[in-house]
Amino acid sequence: MRGVILAGGNGTRLHPLTLVTNKHLLPVYKKPMIYYPIETFRKLGITEILIVTSGExxxxxxxxxxxxxxxxxxxxxxIQEGNDGTGAALLxxxxxxxxxxxxxxLGDNIVCENIKRFVDDFEDxxxxxxxxxxxxKVDDPKKYGVxxxxxxxxxxLVEKPDNPFSNYVNTGLWICQPEVFSLLKKLKKSTRNEYETTDVLHTYAKEGKLTYGILNSKWTDAGTFEQLYQATVLMKELEDKAMQRDEVEFEGGKIG
Incomplete structure (x- = not known):
């Protein structure tokens, strides 16, 4: 299995930071944001990875x-020419x-758990x-694809509905078979004037051909200043917990 990271877009919600560089290169705690999806793939054993971004x-x-x-x-x-949405980027x-x-x-997604079981299950x-x-599961689903x-x-599957019908949202981590490209080529632009991968996923859902896995740990995308801050806090909390665990294990070994 190969990995694809979509890291294009203008990042307008993060201006003025993204006036000088791509949002996926901004820092999240001690690392550039793009490191996190790369690490997610590496933990899965997926080492052949494509990054799709703008030529700029x-x-x-x-x-x-x-x-x-x-x-x-x-x-x-x-290189993705223009900013025509995730559908164009994925093509x-x-x-x-x-x-x-x-x-x-999606390059601004940060996952805190090993998702290997979800990938393994897809084989069957x-x-x-x-x-x-x-x-x-999130508290504010109207910001996402519900x-x-x-x-x-x-x-x-509905993108950013005014009246969400559940608290479960599409995180931006997808596993696909290669035939998805034939559907991407048939996409029409959405009301946002973009080619939306969500529209293809919605087609699969209507046909009963879309399955899912539920993340158990915290998840965030870092597309706004608030989310960027929350992602940084989350990464620091995880590091602090890991350090405390290591200290306890070290002391336990020392006593033994």
């Missing part, structure tokens, strides 16, 4: 990441993916389902 900032990414060897992965890069990955199943992570599920999304599910199927 391609050099910024390469200066930071190079080939990815220092992070234990092999990075590839593709840039078609040649990279070829005929393999692949996982997509893909006989019945065309794609899988990871979902999370989902409804029954059994193993997503039955409804």
């Amino acid at each position: 900032y391609l050099g910024h990414f390469y200066r930071l990441l190079r080939t990815g060897s220092e992070l234990g992965v092999e990075l590839h890069y593709e 840039c990955a078609e040649e990279f993916v070829k005929d393999e199943d692949f996982m997509v992570i 599920e893909k006989k019945e389902f065309k794609a899988k999304i990871l979902i999370a 989902v409804e599910f029954e059994g193993k199927r997503i039955t409804k």
Whole structure:
């Protein structure tokens, strides 16, 4: 399985920071934001990774990441012309993916748990389902793509509804079969004047071909100043807990 990170867009909600660089290169605690999806893939054993971004900032990414060897992965890069949405960005990955199943992570998504079980389960599920999304329960669902599910199927998926029908949302981590590209090519622009990958996922949901996994730990996307701050606080909390755990284990070993 290959990995695709979508790291384009203008990041207008993070102006003026994003007037000088891509939002996915902004710091989240001690690391650039883009490190987190790369680490998520590495923990899954997915080391062939494509980063899709705009030509304006391609050099910024390469200066930071190079080939990815220092992070234990092999990075590839593709330029998205214009800002026509996630659907157009994902189409840039078609040649990279070829005929393999692949996982997509929106570059501002930060996951705190190992999601390997979700990826492993899809090997059996893909006989019945065309794609899988990871979902999370949140307090403010109207900011996201809201989902409804029954059994193993997503039955409804609506982007930023005025009246959310559930507290479960699409996190921006998706597992797809390569045939998704044929649907992406048929997309029409949404009311936001963008090609939305959500529209393809909605089609799969209507056909009963979209399954899901529920994240148990905290999840955040860092697309606004508030979310960027929350992501930084979350990463610090996790580091503090890890340090306390290490201290307890060290003291326990010392006493023993």
